[in-house]
Amino acid sequence: MQKTILLSTAAALLIAGGASAQDSQWHLGAGYTYFDASDVELDVINVRGGYDITEYFGVEGELLVGLEDEDVTIGAVSGDVGLDYGLGVFAKAQYPLAEQVSVYGRLGYAYHELDASIAGAQFEDSSDAFAFGGGLEWTVSGPNAVRLDYTRYEYEGDGDADAFSIGYVRRF
DSSP: OHHHHHHHHHHHHHHHHHHHHHHOEEEEEEEEEEEEETTEEEEEEEEEEEEESSSSEEEEEEEEEEOSOEEEEETTEEEEEEEEEEEEEEEEEEEESSSSEEEEEEEEEEEEEEEEEETTEEEEEEEEEEEEEEEEEEEEETTEEEEEEEEEEEESSSOEEEEEEEEEEEEO
């Protein structure tokens, strides 16, 4: 009798685990990010993809690519600064507010590579950042959604940056 109960329980757990994995979803999206780092404001394209492990928790990756460089003036010297690319990995906690609307928070790590041209000299720099933020995702129809979010990047000794994004998300 105990063996039957134990086997039944194990089978139920395997079925529940399988159902949970089937409920999990992959998502891929792209959009626009306004990136504000100290005195430099950049236009950036974002590409994000992730996997919802449960209804409330997921993981996400991020790729940022700068659209154009920003003109800067330091004293009497002019130049430009741009984001070559950025990569990020995040843990994502999410909560559905309604059938089509959910809120989420992200916590993770990011790496950004920047370039600058000042007085004819070329410079490249990279920075690691602790990143966190949150946002809102609204399912427009079926697997299609619109996403609005904010992410704060705190660089190791290099200041901070704020990023405001809007994008399209497709769930698979």
